[in-house]
Amino acid sequence: MFFKNDKIVLIKEDFDNYIGNIGHVNNTHIDCTNNINIADNTDALVKFSTGGKVANYYIQIEKDGNRIVDLSIPRDNLLSIEDLTVVKKELARQIYSILSKNTGKKMPWGMLTGVRPAKIPYEMMEKGMTEVEIISELQNYYFVSPKKASLAYTIAKTEKSILERNTRDMVSLYIGIPFCKSRCHYCSFTSNCIDKNAYLVRKYTDALKREIQMINEDILKREKLKIQTIYIGGGTPTSVSNEELADLLQFIENTLDLSNLEEYTLEAGRPDTIDREKLITIKNSKVSRISINPQTMNLETLKAIGRSHTPEEVKEAFYLARDIGINNINMDIIVGLPGETLSMFEHTLKEIRQMNPENLTVHALSIKRASKLREELDTLDKHDKHKNNSHLKDVRLNKNETDNENYAYDKGNSECANIWESRLFVADETANAMVDMAYNYALSMGMNPYYMYRQKNIAGNLENVGYSKPGFECIYNIQIMEEKQTIIAFGAGAVTKVVYPEENRIERAFNVKNLENYITRIDEMIERKKNIWTQSGRM
Ligand code: SF4
Incomplete structure (x- = not known):
């Protein structure tokens, strides 16, 4: 042993x-x-x-x-x-x-450690294997649990029905707006505090527009590429003012040929960045799908993870969007947040079911190197973990003494950071139960799983799953995950992927993450993208 x-x-x-x-x-x-x-x-x-x-x-x-x-x-x-x-x-x-x-x-995904477990059943389907053969091979060769084997198969099947429509001249666009109200403690994205960096927003969007304009002229138009989907992410794009948002959306519509566009997503992730004006701007544009992300509907957890909004603000933003006529809304939640019990997680799911969005994305907490949570946990290994970790302390202070069910943190004085850490975060069994619960709630909302990915250091060694009502599957999410279509990406930290499906090859161009570097080196970012096209013989 x-x-x-x-x-x-x-x-x-x-x-x-x-x-x-x-x-x-x-x-x-x-x-x-x-x-x-x-x-x-x-x-x-x-x-x-x-x-x-x-x-x-x-x-x-x-x-x-x-x-x-x-x-x-x-x-x-x-x-x-x-x-x-x-x-x-x-x-x-x-x-x-x-x-x-x-x-x-036994691990839920057996020996599979990759980011895209649905790729394996997808490839088996392409070889003509039947459902029974695929599920049996996942279980017997890869040691995947029956539940996960069936999940991977279902997702691969849905993805296939969407990806089969891909043609070589179709692309998707990603546009990054790397500003947020505050930094969530688990965040590892390119995100800058909007209040501290407000003076850079205009310069940033000017650089972004230049990048879009030049690539449109030199690649999209010249190559006669058709834009299938656009995804504006971040950061939280709605962190910028209504005027700045309206200006960018207008620019996109005036500049790009959107005649083949099937889907246009805008992340309005943080409810504290949304108001009636911005939602009207979104509704009046070609945006067809937005995200309003609670992550959890428990106030104490929101405080503990550095989200500066309340569960009530999530509901207000959601119903305001509905009121204005936005009829395709995604909501993100996280399994395994510090201090959450199964009953707290169920509370989140009940609240979401009541709102009834078209999409639900269930992430399992992944503590990445660039996150504040990781930094603090590393510090815990070295120093007294009970003194200087204010947001983690919040979790302890908000603990209901009588609620002992699967509670992640026990008010002990253990000197062992490992034990402390393992008690602060949910146990694998609890994370598993949460994921199962989310699956059942999604089904009860009339949704099915349609895309999935895994990350390192993910709670319970589980997975992130996107659920949707039939016909509301996010095409962009499937394209980026399965890497079967070229994604041209604009903005700080954005990564362009040029896909050559016949050769099973992907070429990447990286934009710098730092805001000021991105602004001052914008022509270099444009050249990088043009270079991967010329070098790979597409131009
Ligand atoms: S809202 Fe998203 S991008 Fe912004 S800090 Fe939180 S996790 Fe990061």
Whole structure:
């Protein structure tokens, strides 16, 4: 049996012959160990070794100096990339099953650690496999749980019906407005405080317009590309003033050919950035879908995660949008927020069901490096975690002493940051129960799952799922996730992806994240995009 502090070491020197692939094997391996929470500082050992160019692979696990697993996977003729891929997959399977047996743990997604689990059933469908065959392979080969196998299949099927309509001349556009009222503690997006940076908004939108204008002339028009969807995200685009928003929306409509447009989303994520004027501006534009994101309908959690709005403001914004005639609204919520119980999560779902949006996106909390929450948790490892972490303290102070159900934090004085951290955040079982509950509520609202992705360090090792009522699936979300269509992206931190489906190849152009750099280096951002087109032979 392994314990939390057991250490698994990958001996990689023996992979010298395949130096270019070590990272991938490592990643697979590390992901496997992360899945079962085996952290640093211990005495178990996994070794992979090769016996020259024709490789023999070994997995050895030692604990307390004794070899407890010694498994060899001899293979011949492993020199081609395809063969290496097979070997890596086989290694991942072996490692997963060894560790699963030793820990008694089974992960919901089995050995799958990738961002897009629906890609696998999608590819199987393209090969002509039946539903029964696909679900059986997901369960038996990849160790995916029956529930997740069925979820992945359902999503792949919906995605296929939308992606089959793709043609080579169709693209989607992403436009980033990287301003927000305040920074949520879990946020890792490009986001700048609107109050501190108000003086930069006009300069930013001028640069953005220049980027859109130039790319429209030099790529979209010249290549005769058809815009299928537009997504204005951020940040929170509605953080800017009504005049600035109206000006940008007008510019987009005056500049771009929107005759093929099927969907146009604007993130109005934070309800404290929405008012009647802005909603009327949106309604009068070609925008066809907006997002109003509560994340949770519990006030104490909103405070704890740095959201400067109340649940009542979410409802007011939602009903105002309805009143003005906006009939396609998405709402985002998060599973596993600090201090949330199952009953608090259910409260959020009940409130959302009452509002009855067309889309519900359920994220499992993922604590990324760039987030304030991660920084603070790292600090907790080093310092006294009970003194200087005001928003985390809020979670403790708001705890209802009598509500003990799955409560993530227990007012103890544990000196161990790991224990404290694991109590602050919901347990895997609770996160699982929340995800199941969200699924059932979504079905009860007449919705079905239509897109999904996973992230590192995600609560319960689960997934983010988009649900929608029939006919309201967000095409852009599917396109960006399945990477089957070119996305041209504008704004600070935006990433353009040029997709070559026949060659299974994607070229990327990155815009700088820093606002001032983006403004002053706008011509360089434009050139970067034009370059990937010329270099890849599309122009
Ligand atoms: S609203 Fe979204 S982009 Fe803005 S700070 Fe919060 S998570 Fe980040």
